[in-house]
Amino acid sequence: MDTILILQSMYPLPDEIILFPSTALALEDPTAYESDGNTGGKEELGLVLRVPLREEGGSGHAAGDGDDGMNGLAGDAGMGEDVKVGFKIIFPPTSTNRLGSSRKDRKDRNVKMTLSELPTGLIRADVDRLEKEFEDVQREVRRETGSEGNDDGDDGGEEEEDQLGFITTVIDLIRPKILSVLLLRQQETLLNLNLNSTSASSSSSQPDPDEPLERAYLWFPSLSTPSKRRDLVTYASRYHLTGFVLAGKPGLLCLEGRGRAFERYMSDIKNESWGDIPSYQKKVTERTRHQIPHRAFSIMQEITHLIDQRGVHGNRGDMRQVKEWMARYGLEDEFGFVMGM
Known part of the structure; x- marks a missing residue:
């Protein structure tokens, strides 16, 4: 729950975080959710996080670093702060009853992230490429941070801290990849337009x-x-x-x-x-x-x-x-x- 509250403080605008109904109910009464590991049905605990494609000195980066880096690329791509990329984030259950025995697959204890919204202008091949790169980024972050969990049990506070670090790191790493693919797509579109406009020259x-x-x-x-x-x-x-x-x-x-x-x-x-x-x-x-x-x-x-x-x-x-x-x-x-x- 702490991770969700921190994310809400990091992204306070109304359209930046969209809570699942089950999540909103759990936030209203977190003790009930954590005690029985149940949100009133089979609904998952999660949210959709929409962040600007153009960075504003976000997590993991000092403000002002973007002039020659990702923000410079965003400017080249014509991206303003209103262009968003969306992430569907599903959190693992907090109850040990729902986690099962110590032999339970570690993946069930990890945050699950998928791309839920990408900028317009990308073709199907671009989306497929980014979805694959997004999976690769998550695997690499987990490999480097050792956040796959272990069979000896995890400390609750550390788990929440690992969740937040994982989410922000993955976002920081995938955002420039999305910008890169978008810029290449725009360049190819521009090339085709120019070729058509000069065909009668x-x-x-x-x-x-x-x-x-x-x-x-x-x-x-x-x-x-x-x-x-x-x-x-x-x-x-x-x-x-x-x-x-x-x-x-x-x-x-x-x-x-x-x-x-x-x-x-x-x-x-x-x-x-x-x-x-x-x-x-x-x-x-x-x-x-x-x-x-x-x-x-x-x-x-x-x-x-x-x-x-x-x-x-x-x-x-x-x-x-x-x-x-x-x-x-x-x-x-x-x-x-x-x-x-």
Whole structure:
């Protein structure tokens, strides 16, 4: 019961916590519920918790940390505080009679959480992916905290503290994953819209089907401004380019498409997106370019939010994670050549 009361104090707005009817009754008379382990039927003790997708210095994070982290990603995705994600939370019974003997499955003593509400715009594959990741996150948290319980009995106060810690930790870990999937879905939608809107444009922006497919990697001494990073993604659709953008010091851009489109794309970036930057600061180094049999990527996307940032200013990506991410697309060998590692 203490966990529910604490959650109510953490999320006091009317639409943030929706109690099960049985839970509301139990809160009115907790001694009766705890004495006989019965809520008047087979209804479970639980609630639905709706939290903002955009963090407000929430549990486990210091206020203000989100500018370059999850809140920055939420801003890129156009997420305000009114966009919620919902969690259905079911609590284990408090009565030893209902818990059964010491051989009872440990899972019956754990808080059970499921995703009950996700932002609009996600497709079925996104939902399936997030549901699986949500299960993985819960297993990992329980593995690290040892909160699966034990057969020797648990102390009531510790159980309540473990419940709260488990709930808040799981929420903190899954929220950026939801944002990441949502942002990728929005980028793919935008790419499709741009491709449709440019289908009738002049032939100068259309790829030459006789040109071979190529992949190129470009380095920037520094890439940090959110609007310019966004332009690198959105401008790519003009020339049917795919790949990825990694911000930081240095910044990295991967381009896939028909070769001559690369130059037209970079010309637009320098003249339009970078129009306010002195020419001597528009330094771009093409590390490598080679022909490819097919594309590794279906869209142009930014991956900065997927990589841990290090350094004094938190602007140097963890290259080990970049290598692991590229390996998913079969590009591990190219990472070594491009990064000199």
